Amino acid sequence: MKLSCDEATKICDKNQYGEASLWDKIRLSFHLFLCEKCGMYSKQNTVLTKCYNKQKDEEGRKEHCLSEADKKHLEKEVKARI
Amino acid sequence: MSSTNIHVLNPSKWVALHADYLYNYTISRINNQDLAKDIVQDTFVAALKAKENFQGKASERTWLISILKRKIIDHYRKINSAKGKAEVKMNFYTDGDREGEWIEERVPSSWDNEIEKDINNTELKEALEKCIGALPEKYEMVFRMKTIQQFETEEICKELEITSSNLWVIIHRARTQLRKCMEESWFKN
Numbered sequence: 086m087k088l089s090c091d092e093a094t095k096i097c098d099k100n101q102y103g104e105a106s107l108w109d110k111i112r113l114s115f116h117l118f119l120c121e122k123c124g125m126y127s128k129q130n131t132v133l134t135k136c137y138n139k140q141k142d143e144e145g146r147k148e149h150c151l152s153e154a155d156k157k158h159l160e161k162e163v164k165a166r167i
Numbered sequence: 168m169s170s171t172n173i174h175v176l177n178p179s180k181w182v183a184l185h186a187d188y189l190y191n192y193t194i195s196r197i198n199n200q201d202l203a204k205d206i207v208q209d210t211f212v213a214a215l216k217a218k219e220n221f222q223g224k225a226s227e228r229t230w231l232i233s234i235l236k237r238k239i240i241d242h243y244r245k246i247n248s249a250k251g252k253a254e255v256k257m258n259f260y261t262d263g264d265r266e267g268e269w270i271e272e273r274v275p276s277s278w279d280n281e282i283e284k285d286i287n288n289t290e291l292k293e294a295l296e297k298c299i300g301a302l303p304e305k306y307e308m309v310f311r312m313k314t315i316q317q318f319e320t321e322e323i324c325k326e327l328e329i330t331s332s333n334l335w336v337i338i339h340r341a342r343t344q345l346r347k348c349m350e351e352s353w354f355k356n
Contacts, residue, residue, distance in 0.1 A: 129346055
């Protein structure tokens with residue numbers, strides 16, 4: 086039942102992605118109830134997840150293209166070896 | 168004799184047909200343009216060398232992606248074995264009586280400014296990017312794939328040939344490090 090702070094914050098991180106098991110969540114709640122440091126970590130983790138989600142919306146799955154110059158360079162490298 | 172399902176390779180059209188796709192695939196895993204370009208080029212070069220092995224069962228693009236995937240694993244292995252600078256700072260004691268407890272200087276301190284109203288701030292975005300960029304490469308790569316690109320845990324494990332417990336240790340260390348970095352650069356006034 087008892088978790089170290091290292092383990093508790095690890096579960097807390099996993100939980101940010103909705104992937105912590107029920108048993109882990111129970112153990113985490115118990116730890117957070119007793120441990121102020123991890124309580125702070127947990128609270129801040131939620132804030133950080135919001136920041137990361139914002140970043141995800143802007144950066145994630147963005148389309149990236151090569152420039153014409155890059156393609157010409159690649160073309161040259163490939164043709165030299167055909 | 169001829170089957171319609173047999174695919175053929177046409178290297179002279181590779182760049183026009185597949186370069187952007189391969190580049191995009193790479194950049195969503197390795198967030199570094201120069202490195203991604205090099206990896207795409209390496210993939211084409213390796214594919215040319217191996218073209219005799221192409222059996223025509225998969226499409227040209229699928230075959231190129233399978234080669235690219237090997238290049239990405241090779242890259243991950245390289246950054247994974249670059250010991251020393253590849254490690255994040257310790258956040259918890261790893262042995263002795265206090266094993267698993269917070270190391271004093273890593274303990275979270277309370278944040279004064281209210282984050283919610285700042286979430287659209289471009290400075291926040293910059294601070295965040297800077298902190299993510301300051302992570303050791305391996306942690307940055309896995310963190311970005313999981314958090315920013317939103318790959319499934321299983322997919323990341325398969326692609327990088329790591330276990331899920333391995334992945335969560337990396338995510339945990341990355342997030343603990345990021346918390347500290349954001350505290351110093353953003354939340355502390």
